[in-house]
Amino acid sequence: MRPLVRLGLFLVSTAVFAGIFVAALFDLHPLGHADPLSATYGDLVNSLTVPERHITDAVTAVNFDFRGFDTLGEEFIMFASVLGAALLLRKHADESAGPPIDKQQGRQITLASDAVRLLSVALVSPAVLFGIYVVTHGQVTPGGGFQGGVILASAPLLIYVSGEFHSLRRVAPRWLVEAAESIGAGGYVVIGAAGLLSANAFLHNFLPLGRPGDVFSGGSVALIDLTVGLEVAGGFILLLLVFLEEVLVLRDPI
């Protein structure tokens, strides 16, 4: 299609599309005032999460308990995308490996200033601690495996900003990251299977529920949080590694 024809067709279609979308949206309840008929699912969860599951963060309860099976699928979407990116960006036999760019002749390397390096090194351990805190407190306060995993993944990034790619490789070698990601993903299935064997339903809780508000509450939800944290952290670091594999001098654009 010619660009103008396309733009015209698009604008007309989108006008109609937006029109029907808005017409549908105006049939919804006014913002913040659901009619009593609707929202039964969310209200049910809000009323059940503390008495039955001892989980004070209802969102975590939905994610890892009531609709834990969805989250298993979501986790594997992430797993498959990361695996896919790794598969696509793999080296082909006919591609020359060549030396990394910052070892090539004639390439000016802009090293990070000492202040930046010091700051990044200093930030690594707080990032790890904060990540672990967010992962383990998912059932109590906002947070959990997904958010904490991303925060954990920022620690190797800080190492990269502070040092060289090689120190990043030493701290997080590719095989270790791949293993961590896979164990995180597989662990979720194993926890589900444990519920299947002990309580005859996949992803059924099989641990004591603990006291609401405690770190060790929510039964197997706490375990699931850990595996998801491992998977998400591993996945993001692996993405970082496969994209970085050959782009070594990355400091200047950042």
Added chain:
Amino acid sequence: MTHLAYCLAAWLFAVGLYGVVTSRNMVHLIICLSVVQSSTYALLLAIGYRAGAAAPVFADIPSGTPAVDPVVQALMLTDVVVEVTIMALLLALAVLAYERTGKLDPNDLGMIRG
């Protein structure tokens, strides 16, 4: 205000698609897709919101306090994290397509199919 949050969803969907259709760069196109995606967040957020209700975290408030809908928030939360990896997969495809063909403009990429 009553329907502004809903209209935001339709607006973001249309604007993001406009970016996709008029894009001259695959990376730009993929970022525009993430704008389309934020439309679904706006919709879900508005649907789950209850005026005057608290966040669905019962750590400091007693269980039974009126709270907003946690289900839509759970749907959004996983989506936020998962979609970024799909975007990463798309970016990997775009980067590779550039490395193999030297082209980033989606209008040129159409010419090189097998």
Added chain:
Amino acid sequence: MLTPPIPVALPLLVAALLAALNRLLPRWLASTLAILTSAAVGCVAVSMLVYSRLDPIVYWFGGWVPRRGAALGIGFVIDGPGAMLVLLASILVTASLVFSTRYFDTVGTLFPSLMLIFLAAMSGFSQTGDLFNLFVFFELMSAAAFALCGYKSEEPGPLQGALNFAVTNTVGAFLILSGIGLIYGRTGALNMAQIGRALGNRADALTLVALAFIACGFLVKAAIVPFHFWLADAHAVAPAPVCVLFSGVMVELGLYAVTRVYWACFSGILEPRQGALRNLLLVFGVATALLGAVMCYAQRHLKRMLRTASVDEMDLRGRGRQIQATGALFVLGAAGLAGLPPFATFWAANMMDASARELGLHWLPWVSFAAATATAAALLRFWARVFLGWGPNVEELPTPGGHVRERPDTSGGHHRTPAAMYLPAAGLLALGLLAGLAPRLTGAAYAAAIHIQDRGAYAQRVLDMLTPYPAAVQDQPAAAGDFARGAAGLLLALAAAWMTLCWNAVRRTVGRSPIARALVGVLRAAHSGIIPDYVTWLIFGVAAFGAASLIWLR
């Protein structure tokens, strides 16, 4: 009740295991494990098929059974069509895994791992009774499929095809999610049976637009005109074992989802307007069938042709969907595009035609007949040229569509086709034949079609745990005329193939007549491979579908 989670959980677990042992596991062990897993899923599917014969299996994850008619967790509802699709998916995945042991020269554990994730996603997709869970598996299927499609990432073609596939399907996913959001805003439920009850009989803008968004999103996957463009590019470039899965089962799953969601959730609100909706879907279906046939006939690249064949074949079924023959999905296995008697496709076509006649649509069987014949002719033409040497030399013919020649899939000198490559193909053909010869299958398909349409019984079974399913099934005998039409189709197709290849006069007049040229030219120009074009068509389709349903169905 151990079996229902297995078709999803087992492949995922093995996929994670294979990925974890990426560097350690030898290649043969990885593929053997993957093949065994997929075969095990097939066995589970057979057992589920037997158990769900009279009464669907309902399974609640985490033990969250519904309370007072409100679902708390995610439920699987496995009935005949669902279990059959799991079986079909596992058979095809097993076949392609066997095939790919000799197909790729470099196959790591990542490929079988992604294939298993793909299988798990398809299984979950066909079993689930929850609307958002359906979306999750849709996305999982997509994520695995994008990567598999671009597997041969050293060439530009697969990358471009995978990009088109990924962008259009992602937009489709956002549409589905918006539709689910609208429905949740109205009903406060995600379980399909519960939604069906809560929606009741009132059709307003919200429900109709939500239906349009969800249906169009899944129709992108099902590659119905005008959402079909990605399939053209993805199919031409994906590795052959992946292609089999795309057109063999993934595309069908898109239609299955539309069927399932419509009958479980929306059939109540549209009961008085069913005829109008049928006509609307007919427009899309017939357009797809005809376009598929024409494109197929005009194509010369085999894989591209097979891809259009699947567009066309799907649409025959898409059209049939409204007309009672959901079961068509379920009988259709592997081969027999022309709908010849021994093949299962013959029975499927037969059933659709019968229901079309019942509804007074006497022209429909002829359209499907013409489309099937043209498709078969295109395939036969390819076969005749390659294996019998009919027609002019290939060099005379310009390579259509692309300027980049594809490398052969297997590099290196296999002098004979290895057994691992032709055995799966032969096995699939045999299964297609067998399915056609099995006497009771059409009856079972009718039973499935009746079950899937009973919204009230479905909701009672899922939410109240009652078992009200009826077992009234009558078999549909094939008339002599149907056999005659099948045979005539084959002869006509053969004749058409011979004419276009060998009869120079025909070739010239057809090839050079301005109308044919203009038609093919327009179609080729529309299939430009340009993502913004495809997205424009997509949104055009959604706008047309949505506006039409707002005008006619309210």
Added chain:
Amino acid sequence: MIWLQTAILIMVALGGLAVVLTRDPLHQAVVASFYGILLGLMFFLFQAPDVALSQIVIGALALPLMILLALARIRRKRERSVP
């Protein structure tokens, strides 16, 4: 509260437009990062702290980082092909 909510909705609407209209991907990565923070703020003001946390981590950090990495790879290729 209601004014804050209205304001953030309008800002998100404009932010989305800004992301789309920024044609240079490198600039766009920065704008998208700001847009991610805006979305996070919106989630926070509509009582969704869980989503806000993950949106800020993802939208302001992970997605722009992916874009920068992709752009760096593209630039490297460009430098190699045009020495």
